[in-house]
Amino acid sequence: MEFDLSILQPKERASFGLRALYEAAGCRKYHMGRFEEYGLYQENRSFLPSEQVITFTDLDGRLLALKPDVTLSIAKTAQPEKGQTLKYYYSENVYRPSAESHTFKEIAQMGLEYIGAVDEAGMRQVMELAARSLETLESGWVLEIGHMGYLFGLLDALGVPSSARPRLLEKLRARNAHELRAAALAAGLGEAGAFALSALLALSGGYAETLRRAEEFCRSDAMRAAVAELRALEEVLAGYKGAVRLDLTLAGEMEYYNGLIFRGYLKGLPRPLLKGGRYDLLAQKFTPGAGAIGFAVYLDELDRLGAPTPPVERKSGSSFINIALPKGRLGDKVYNLLAGVGYGCPEDYNATRKLVVENPAAGIRYFLVKPSDVAIYVEHGAADVGIVGKDILNEAGADVYELLDTGLGRCRMCVAAPADYQDDPSRPVRVATKFVNIAKAYYASLGRDIEIIKLNGSIELAPILGLSDVIVDIVETGTTLRENGLKVVTEFMPISARFIANKASYSFKHPEIEAMLAKLRASLAEQEEKQ
Ligand code: PRP
Secondary structure (H helix, E strand, O other): OOOOHHHOOHHHHHHHHHHHHHHHOOOEEOOOOOEEEHHHHHHOHHHOOOOOOOEEEOOOOOEEEEOOOOHHHHHHHOOOOOOOEEEEEEEEEEEEEEOOOOEEEEEEEEEEEEEEOOOHHHHHHHHHHHHHHHHHOOOOEEEEEEEHHHHHHHHHHOOOOHHHHHHHHHHHHOOOHHHHHHHHHHOOOHHHHHHHHHHHHHOEEEHHHHHHHHHHOOOOHHHHHHHHHHHHHHHHHHOOHHHEEEEOOOOOOOOOOOOEEEEEEEOOOOOOOEEEEEOHHHHHHHOOOOEEEEEEEEHHHHHHHHOOOOHHHHHHOOOOEEEEEEOOHHHHHHHHHHHHHHHOOOOOHHHOOOOEEEEHHHOEEEEEEOHHHHHHHHHOOOOOEEEEEHHHHHHHOOOOEEEEEOOOOOEEEEEEEEOOOOOOOOOOEEEEEOOHHHHHHHHHHHOOOEEEEEOOOOOOHHHHOOOOOEEEEEEOOOHHHHHOOEEEEEEEEEEOEEEEEOHHHHHHOHHHHHHHHHHHHHHHHHHHHHO
8 A cells, every 4th residue: 555645744744854864864863761860950950941840750769850852861871982973863752841831841853963073074964964954844944053152252352251141142142232232331341342242243144245254253263263164064055055044143052052053944934943053061071072963853843834824825925024013102103113114004004993904015014913912923923023112022031033122112110109118028029010020030130029919900009909019010201100199119121112023034034124124223313313
């Protein structure tokens, strides 16, 4: 009987294709059990994506864990001899907490690891296999490549203290130019240092051309060594035309990767499908002198490819920039700004109840969404870009790029209380708020214990009725506080509307999104000059 391969789900087909690819490249399948000694994760916590692991006691009393990661187990067990490179691939399930579903998720991973004497040829092979893995999946794809050595080389050359690095890396990862500059200045880098760090954001684009600029920008031998490694990959990656990009802001899990770092996107998927890099430090914990490089393919992401195309996409076919516009005053301001630079629509959305309006000639489509949902639409890729208040963005903790501070809708996040309020340190503060995560993070930074009362609006009522001691809320003019007998206790977060982008969309629609950003920046600068 012939097998009808069309009955396979995209992820099953992918797993056959990848297996054939890795076998043909001379890699051996590495099979392992579902469980691992919990101690391995306790000792190597910094190499895990999350400290939360499912544990259980085995029949002999040992504490075991359901594997949250495969690489650690391979690094532990593989014992390459001096000068030898072990080449493995695996197909396993791992178990990780999911912030979205507030529970653990089973994640199907297929991956590849080279451990031992990883030389230039080995790195070239792995990078080529990463590119070919994406190509096997028969859709448009992008592979973004960065280098931790380049990034750390720059931080070292600028004398950035280690305490300031996590924050700077976080801002780089979000491509957040405005906050990167502020964080650099706060870290004592001075104008020249802040400028150099911000210039990294421009080192993103076509491989050859970006590499040339990255070479010019080198300030240390470590940066030059990183460029040399990237240069050695140029020829093998050139065959993949525009699909391979260089992005020197890529900063993965800090302690995991130390050299090359990369991630791959597939058209139609909002999150990276492939993530990998060089992780010598982890390999050396188990085998002195060893090097390692590898990647994982998150097969479950492919489930989405099996879903039918949404009606809004079916209708047009051509490539639009999809914008999540918050309904209301802020959205109207931003729309006017965009319409002023050529992104208006013939139809007035305020005159209808329509939730989608578009201008095919300008390649633009707006989705009218509740302000608090903008970041969700963008993170999940239902919209490519969006405009959202910094309050909502921080509260959602969305994994998106924050490309521009529009300066519109300025206000601030405050703790406020009745005029005669005095903190009573003998008990937790009762805090009423819509912004639970922001309030928790703020009080945690003070080391103050709190009791949260989550409300959805009219927050100012809570202390008036004795429901809470204080509120954490946004203050714009201060009128609501004043008219309800409340005062600001502390202001702790400036807020304004930010232009955000889905990470995959930014990769696939890079020229279009950058063109829109440039026009927005120019228009905002012009308005500022007039004032
Ligand atoms: C916001 C905020 C304050 C008010 C502050 O409420 O929660 O109540 O605006 O503005 P002001 O300082 O200019 O007085 P919003 O209008 O969003 O309504 P809400 O009560 O539903 O939160």
